[in-house]
Amino acid sequence: MTTGYFPPDRPALTVDVVIFRLREGQLETLLIRRAALPYKGRWAIPGGFVRADESLDAAARRELLEETGIKDVFLEQLYTFGDPRRDPRGRVVTVAYFALITAAQPPPHAGDDAAEARWHTMPSLPELAFDHKQILAYALRRLRYKLEYTAVGFELLSDEFTLAELQAAYEIILDEPLDKRNFRRRLLEANVIEETGKYRSGQVGPRAQLYRYRTDAVAEVKARRLFP
Amino acid sequence: MTTGYFPPDRPALTVDVVIFRLREGQLETLLIRRAALPYKGRWAIPGGFVRADESLDAAARRELLEETGIKDVFLEQLYTFGDPRRDPRGRVVTVAYFALITAAQPPPHAGDDAAEARWHTMPSLPELAFDHKQILAYALRRLRYKLEYTAVGFELLSDEFTLAELQAAYEIILDEPLDKRNFRRRLLEANVIEETGKYRSGQVGPRAQLYRYRTDAVAEVKARRLFP
DNA sequence: TCCTAATAGTGTGTATCTGACACGATTATA
DNA sequence: TATAATCGTGTCAGATACACACTATTAGGA
Numbered sequence: 001m002t003t004g005y006f007p008p009d010r011p012a013l014t015v016d017v018v019i020f021r022l023r024e025g026q027l028e029t030l031l032i033r034r035a036a037l038p039y040k041g042r043w044a045i046p047g048g049f050v051r052a053d054e055s056l057d058a059a060a061r062r063e064l065l066e067e068t069g070i071k072d073v074f075l076e077q078l079y080t081f082g083d084p085r086r087d088p089r090g091r092v093v094t095v096a097y098f099a100l101i102t103a104a105q106p107p108p109h110a111g112d113d114a115a116e117a118r119w120h121t122m123p124s125l126p127e128l129a130f131d132h133k134q135i136l137a138y139a140l141r142r143l144r145y146k147l148e149y150t151a152v153g154f155e156l157l158s159d160e161f162t163l164a165e166l167q168a169a170y171e172i173i174l175d176e177p178l179d180k181r182n183f184r185r186r187l188l189e190a191n192v193i194e195e196t197g198k199y200r201s202g203q204v205g206p207r208a209q210l211y212r213y214r215t216d217a218v219a220e221v222k223a224r225r226l227f228p
Numbered sequence: 229m230t231t232g233y234f235p236p237d238r239p240a241l242t243v244d245v246v247i248f249r250l251r252e253g254q255l256e257t258l259l260i261r262r263a264a265l266p267y268k269g270r271w272a273i274p275g276g277f278v279r280a281d282e283s284l285d286a287a288a289r290r291e292l293l294e295e296t297g298i299k300d301v302f303l304e305q306l307y308t309f310g311d312p313r314r315d316p317r318g319r320v321v322t323v324a325y326f327a328l329i330t331a332a333q334p335p336p337h338a339g340d341d342a343a344e345a346r347w348h349t350m351p352s353l354p355e356l357a358f359d360h361k362q363i364l365a366y367a368l369r370r371l372r373y374k375l376e377y378t379a380v381g382f383e384l385l386s387d388e389f390t391l392a393e394l395q396a397a398y399e400i401i402l403d404e405p406l407d408k409r410n411f412r413r414r415l416l417e418a419n420v421i422e423e424t425g426k427y428r429s430g431q432v433g434p435r436a437q438l439y440r441y442r443t444d445a446v447a448e449v450k451a452r453r454l455f456p
Numbered sequence: 457t458c459c460t461a462a463t464a465g466t467g468t469g470t471a472t473c474t475g476a477c478a479c480g481a482t483t484a485t486a
Numbered sequence: 487t488a489t490a491a492t493c494g495t496g497t498c499a500g501a502t503a504c505a506c507a508c509t510a511t512t513a514g515g516a
């Protein structure tokens with residue numbers, strides 16, 4: 001384990017950040033179109049090299065900021081992909097992250113290395129560069145998994161939301177209908193949300209109560225399965 | 229996302245493999261005593277540099293083989309640790325793995341870079357080098373977690389085992405007593421083990437039926453929580 | 457050979473949790 | 487003012503989880 005010897009030929013190290021959001025009833029992910037070879041013109045997950053003095057988390061957060069202009073969002077390490085042939089230019093190991101953001105965020109702006117940045121609707125995506133198809137599939141699996149066991153769904157909604165909005169989010173991601181009464185019961189019993197006292201009106205029908213996520217309840221929820 | 233520019237100063241990349249086994253009613257992990265600076269004389273998780281042409285999994289498997297002489301065991305990527313100051317020599321990013329092996333394996337032999345290799349009983353461990361305490365804590369958490377949700381417990385036992393042995397393994401790792409009748413019922417209902425028709429005798433008392441893990445049932449189990 | 461002590465194996469009843477299911481009240485809009 | 491959408495609410499039946507104790511078997515020692 002890390003002897004006195006230090007290897008001269010080291011792999012390059014990147015972070016790639018799969019960014020998800022929910023918009024108009026669809027799950028979307030941000031992709032950039034590559035401006036340079038290899039895979040020039042292909043869509044890819046945003047990412048970039050880890051700098052010498054920054055942690056992996058910091059690198060991921062920086063990439064996210066550069067690509068979308070946003071910060072302070074849910075960001076979690078996903079998996080590290082290191083197949084020796086995953087990049088035709090040479091050895092590049094990438095630490096994949098995934099981020100969840102709300103739809104009410106500024107539009108993405110393409111960075112130097114991207115010809116274009118655009119939101120794509122899951123799961124129908126264009127061909128991706130490198131092994132990014134695999135990385136995205138892994139991220140989606142993890143998102144679904146986390147949604148069932150933790151309260152991560154809130155990260156995709158704005159601070160205040162109605163139970164109908166939350167249920168819709170779960171249904172979109174899990175891709176199955178949920179019973180309204182059971183959904184409400186479970187979520188309220190899980191004690192992770194609280195009423196704000198405010199209402200959302202504007203749509204046809206009665207006003208909907210707005211809820212917010214109880215930040216002090218995070219740890220508690222992670223322990224129990226939310227939707228068995 | 230990996231532009232045409234390739235950074236000159238790259239972090240070194242290692243894999244560290246947390247190895248667990250169960251022996252005499254205790255959970256043990258293999259540590260090596262460092263022969264070189266930094267942290268010379270301190271205990272550390274076995275690991276080493278990733279070679280230019282090998283995948284991360286291959287590197288982890290190689291390290292495991294070098295340290296313990298064994299192969300074909302459960303091995304899974306854990307997390308990648310990349311704090312810029314985790315190694316005093318410079319930037320070293322490590323991809324941590326964890327492995328589960330059976331107690332009936334050849335003894336470890338110290339590699340070039342290790343003065344000594346020894347099994348240590350969890351959770352009382354000596355001071356560790358680098359951020360290895362954190363890595364080990366993470367590995368233990370993951371082991372417990374996986375045990376509750378998947379059938380990974382078998383990886384720590386020999387091919388054929390009694391239900392009492394299996395229950396003991398679960399109790400050691402989860403660090404709580406389990407009800408014998410409920411344990412047996414759940415495990416049999418989960419359909420992940422099958423009788424071998426053979427018996428283990430020798431101890432005082434009736435002979436115990438030997439079971440084996442049904443490899444064709446892996447996927448199925450992973451889906452449902454084993455011990456809710 | 458017999459006695460003792462350890463271990464294997466087995467079932468039930470109760471409490472809790474899960475899942476299916478329908479309707480009246482409210483409000484924006486036409 | 488009529489219409490259509492949406493909010494919010496409770497019960498019951500079936501499934502699941504948990505607590506719990508005894509008999510039969512065998513090794514080993516008296």
